[in-house]
Every structure is written in structure tokens, then in C-alpha cells.
Amino acid sequence: MEFNVKSGHPEKQRTACVVVGVYEPRRLSEVAKQIDEVSGGHLSSILRRGDLEGKSGQTLLLHNVPGTLADRVLLVGCGRERELGDTQYRKVIAHAIRTLHETGSMETVCYLTELNVRGRDTAWRIRHAIETAQATLYSFDQLKSKKDITRRPLRKIVFSVGSRRELALAEQASREAQKIADGVKLAKDLGNMPGNLCTPSYLADQAKTLCNLHEKMSCKVLIETHLEKQGFNALLAVAKGSEQPPRLIILEYRGGKKNDLPIVLVGKGVTFDSGGISIKPSKDMDEMKFDMCGAAAVLGTLSAVADLQLPVNLIGIIPAVENLPSGKATKPGDIVTSLSGQTIEILNTDAEGRLILCDALTYAERYKPDVVIDIATLTGACVIALGKPAHGLFSNHNPLTNDLLNAGRISCDRAWELPLWDDYQEQLDSRFADIANIGGREAGAITAACFLSRFTKKYRWAHLDIAGTAWLTGKEKGATGRPVPLLTQYLIERSREDDPNLMTTIPLPPITQTEDEDEA
Missing domain, CATH: 3.40.630.10 (Zn peptidases)
Incomplete structure (x- = not known):
């Protein structure tokens, strides 16, 4: 999927589809009003007929809207304007992307990123529009003999910003989001x-494989003999019942x-x-x-x-x-000595995650x-x-x-x-x-921590x-991929504490390997 950001009037976009929002009840967003004006009230007349109420989840695809250069205009229900928050915004974006993907619009210019989301700026709206678009179009079909192929899939999305002054921040947000x-x-x-x-x-x-893609990354893998030698007994206890090392x-x-x-x-x-x-x-x-x-x-x-x-x-x-x-598996009641030297009584072998983590x-x-x-x-x-x-x-x-x-x-x-x-x-x-590896029925998440x-x-x-x-x-x-967004955001914020320019790179000496290992 190709993503871009730009600033421009909706009626001047030569594209397969322009996407604009409609609030409930039957209220055009600011960008939709621009299209309505150049089209001689075409959109407002459709709303008056009751074709779209503006509720979240509603969409209406229009062809050959007068005064526009786009093949189509997609109206997307956004709910009530004052209630448009984070979750609702992402749902609106998802509805739009899904409709575009299913109706043959291979490219689009989307103006939903100009909606007023409570407490959020342009960069935030761009970032979450891109992340939501990618999530909406995700599928896992690598292991299917017959793939589900969309005949004319959505391939290019341009998200709009309200003014050229915002383009630099929007482009940085786009890069982070992708x-x-x-x-x-x-x-x-x-x-x-x-x-x-x-x-x-x-x-x-x-x-x-990931390591080989990046010069600044190295990888080492400790195999079973290394783990035994160094005393990873809690981890090894979990693996004993499997033939997978x-x-x-x-x-x-x-x-x-x-x-x-x-x-x-x-x-x-x-x-x-x-x-x-x-x-x-x-x-x-x-x-x-x-x-x-x-x-x-x-x-x-x-x-x-x-x-x-x-x-x-x-x-x-x-x-x-x-x-x-x-x-060969570990049994309830077995006791192992962890890498830290602390001994652990394994009362439940299904509380295994904490054993490998410790x-x-x-x-x-x-x-x-x-x-x-x-x-x-x-x-x-x-x-x-x-x-x-x-x-x-x-x-x-x-x-x-x-x-x-x-x-x-x-x-x-x-x-x-x-x-x-x-x-x-x-x-x-x-x-x-x-220590025991479980703490009873009460407060199970807390005792694990x-x-x-x-x-x-x-x-x-x-x-x-x-x-x-x-x-x-x-x-x-299916897997959600969480908490990759949280962790990456945390690391972005940590980076900005010392260096506001995230593109800065600092040459470093090579990493030395100091122990027995299988090195990438």
C-alpha cells in the first residue's frame, strides 16, 4: 500500500475517489460543504432525500458528482461531531477503507484526516489513519492453497491536511505510522x-532475518547446551516435555x-x-x-x-x-534452581511463562x-x-x-x-x-507479576x-500485533528527550560477541 499526504481542494483532485465525512444528523463536514458548493448543492439534496443520515458505519458512493474531477465521491458517516473521539475516528477510517477496497477504487484522496477529533492534532490524525488503513486491509492467507483475490484492490491512499504549513509534521507522522x-x-x-x-x-x-536487514542490529541465539551450561534451569524445565529444542x-x-x-x-x-x-x-x-x-x-x-x-x-x-x-516433562511438585539462584517449586506446569521469563x-x-x-x-x-x-x-x-x-x-x-x-x-x-510458581486463585495476574x-x-x-x-x-x-504501537511510541518519546531529530544517526563500533553462541 502506498501512502502520501498533501494539501488541496477536494473538487480539483483527479483520482478514483474523494472521501469526505457527513455528521449526524445529515450535516456535511467542512470539506464536504466545499464539494456541495461547486456541485450546485448536489450533496445536500441527497441528504435531504434521506439517502444518508450520517451515523457511524454508513457509507454512500456517488458517481460523476458535478463540478468535481474525481470519478467518485464517497460519503462516510461520522456520527455526531461533538462525540468524535479516538475510537470513533478509527472506526470511521476503517469503514471508509473497507468500502473503497470492495468497490474498485484503486486510489483515493481521503479528507477524513481533516475532521475535528477531540484533543488531537493533524499529525495524530494522519498517523492513526495510516495505521488503521493497514490494519483494515490485513489478511493472513500465506497457508491457503487458494487466495482471496480482490479484482481491483485499493493500492494508493493520499491523506489530506488542511494547510501546507502542516505538511512537514504530517509527513513525519506518515513515516512513523508506516x-x-x-x-x-x-x-x-x-x-x-x-x-x-x-x-x-x-x-x-x-x-x-530481521537482523540481516539492518546494519545496526546483531543477533545471537543460545542453544540448549549453552542454556544448560549457564544455568537456565527454569526455562529448560518448561521445554523438557517437547522435542522442539x-x-x-x-x-x-x-x-x-x-x-x-x-x-x-x-x-x-x-x-x-x-x-x-x-x-x-x-x-x-x-x-x-x-x-x-x-x-x-x-x-x-x-x-x-x-x-x-x-x-x-x-x-x-x-x-x-x-x-x-x-x-520427560516437568511435573507438579518439581523444584528447579533458576538462573538467579532462587529455587522454584513448580506447582502448576501451565504457569510456564513466568518460568522462562524469570x-x-x-x-x-x-x-x-x-x-x-x-x-x-x-x-x-x-x-x-x-x-x-x-x-x-x-x-x-x-x-x-x-x-x-x-x-x-x-x-x-x-x-x-x-x-x-x-x-x-x-x-x-x-x-x-x-518461591512457588503460582499464588492461588485470587489476584492471579498480580501474583504472576x-x-x-x-x-x-x-x-x-x-x-x-x-x-x-x-x-x-x-x-x-487472529493476532492483533499489540503492543507494538505502545512500545514504539514509548521509544519515540524516549528518543525525543535527547534528540528531537529522529533521523539523526550516530556511528558506533561493532558489537563484540563474548560467549558461545549461534551468531547471525
Whole structure:
């Protein structure tokens, strides 16, 4: 898909379709009024006849509108003007893009980006129009023998800005949006891949492929023998029941200054989660291929950051395993010694994500990070608490919490803070080890975060529980690519703290490899 931004009068656009908004009840937007004026009241007469009320979700495609150069004019219902907020705006854009794609308009000039969205500027409207357009047109058909082919698909979208003075900011927003959308697509594609293809080794190969696309990125992969040698026993315990060997994938992007402390992202990569010996019910178990969406989000975010050439140092750590039952599998009651030296009583083998994450979080210490953020489809309890709209957010550092919450609000990829109080820690007490891997039925998302917090005491840390947000169910089943927008926005904001020009690049010395590894 090709995206551009421009400024110009709607009636002068030579294109397959011009898109304008209509508010409820039957009120033309400012741009629609311009077309109505040059057409001799053509649009207002249609509204008076009741062809379009202006409700959100309504569309009306007009041909050969007098006084215009476009083949078509698409009227899109926007609801009541005073109620047009973030969510409603994205829905309006989605309705328009879907209609254009299905009605043969291969190119369009869209004026919906000139609508007045409460509290949002032109750059925000451009960015979210592009991200929404990409999301609306996304499909995963790589594994279908017969593709669903649209005869005349939408190929080019030009989004309008109200004045030429806004073009520079709009173009920057367009660039950011396209790279974020590419990162989201990568995360979706990985998440939607079935578990028989997307194995830990496959994830490692995808990380190497990503690394080869960017000069400032390096990749190393620790294989099973390296993990055993170094003491990743909690991670290895999860992988014991599977014939798929585990991997620890480390990606390093060096876009900042040599001495800048890195930001570390840790993504849960359980490529299929049966629950192990504590096996899950069979209903909807196919969706457990999505249990590696934290890993997919890390790869998608690294892709966006590298494409944008952000001046930050960023590390991605992905513990990748498959969790299956077998005669070799870890059993409830087993005790393992984690990489940190803390012993863990495994009371439930379906609480496996925290086991691979705790070793990865300990491994992150060697980078002396500025902050560490882990991303994991960790608990069903978080889905019960927050549903699908919001990620659960836990942190031991208030400024980091505020930064992530703000990034979520800007990106419309929102999180909600949940408590990480010491009151919950005692639920993890074990009579036989330092810590149990579950804390009982109550406050399951919180006790899971409390478990991880015991391995993050040496740095500033946040945990995003994305169990409710990483994929959709029902007829829209599929990975969402979240929280790539939130994480990328957070990193963009961090970049602007030191360097407002995101295009600035800083030459750095090559990264040295210091341990046994499979190097890209």
C-alpha cells in the first residue's frame, strides 16, 4: 500500500475517489460543504432525500458528482461531531477503507484526516489513519492453497491536511505510522503462524532475518547446551516435555551513543502451550499458538525502531520454548534452581511463562539496562480483570509506569496499571523452595507479576500482561500485533528527550560477541 499526504481542494483532485465525512444528523463536514458548493448543492439534496443520515458505519458512493474531477465521491458517516473521539475516528477510517477496497477504487484522496477529533492534532490524525488503513486491509492467507483475490484492490491512499504549513509534521507522522504498521504486521504474521511451523528454531531464524536487514542490529541465539551450561534451569524445565529444542534469542540494536544505557524488551515466546502435565482443556486450545505474541511484539518493535533509525540502544531478549506433556516433562511438585539462584517449586506446569521469563529477566542484568520491559500473554486472570481493550501494567518504577501509560494513550494501544504491593507476595510462599510458581486463585495476574518482580530488583522494570489483548477470537480470530504501537511510541518519546531529530544517526563500533553462541 502506498501512502502520501498533501494539501488541496477536494473538487480539483483527479483520482478514483474523494472521501469526505457527513455528521449526524445529515450535516456535511467542512470539506464536504466545499464539494456541495461547486456541485450546485448536489450533496445536500441527497441528504435531504434521506439517502444518508450520517451515523457511524454508513457509507454512500456517488458517481460523476458535478463540478468535481474525481470519478467518485464517497460519503462516510461520522456520527455526531461533538462525540468524535479516538475510537470513533478509527472506526470511521476503517469503514471508509473497507468500502473503497470492495468497490474498485484503486486510489483515493481521503479528507477524513481533516475532521475535528477531540484533543488531537493533524499529525495524530494522519498517523492513526495510516495505521488503521493497514490494519483494515490485513489478511493472513500465506497457508491457503487458494487466495482471496480482490479484482481491483485499493493500492494508493493520499491523506489530506488542511494547510501546507502542516505538511512537514504530517509527513513525519506518515513515516512513523508506516514503520509502526510494518512492525505490527510482522507481529501479526508471526502470531498467526501455526505451532507446527512457528517453533523456537523458527523464531530464531526470523530474528536472524530481521537482523540481516539492518546494519545496526546483531543477533545471537543460545542453544540448549549453552542454556544448560549457564544455568537456565527454569526455562529448560518448561521445554523438557517437547522435542522442539529451546532457544534464547538476543537482538541488539545500537542506534544511540556508545555509552547510553540500553532499554531491554523481554518477550515471552511459548510457541505452543498445552499446559504441560497440568494440561489445558481441549476447547480453544488451538489459540495457544498465540502464546508467543510477546516474542512477536519484541520483533515487531525492533523492526519499527530500526526502520525509523531511532537514536536509542535497544536489546530484545526472547526465551522461546514449546510446552508439551511427555514422559520427560516437568511435573507438579518439581523444584528447579533458576538462573538467579532462587529455587522454584513448580506447582502448576501451565504457569510456564513466568518460568522462562524469570531466567530471561535475570539474563538482562548483564546489560546494565536503563529500564527493562517484559511483554507476555501471562494470565487468564488479566483477561477477566481488563478484557480485550487494555494491557495489564505492573512496574517497580513510577516514572516508567507514567511513560508507558502516556504512550498507550497516544498510540491508542492502552494499558492500565494494576497494583504490585508486597501484600500479595506471601501468596507465593513455598514450604519446600524459595518461591512457588503460582499464588492461588485470587489476584492471579498480580501474583504472576509479583513472581517476576523477585527477579527484577536490580533495575527499573515494567511488566505488560497482554493475555487479553494479543489476539481476537470468534470470526475475527487472529493476532492483533499489540503492543507494538505502545512500545514504539514509548521509544519515540524516549528518543525525543535527547534528540528531537529522529533521523539523526550516530556511528558506533561493532558489537563484540563474548560467549558461545549461534551468531547471525
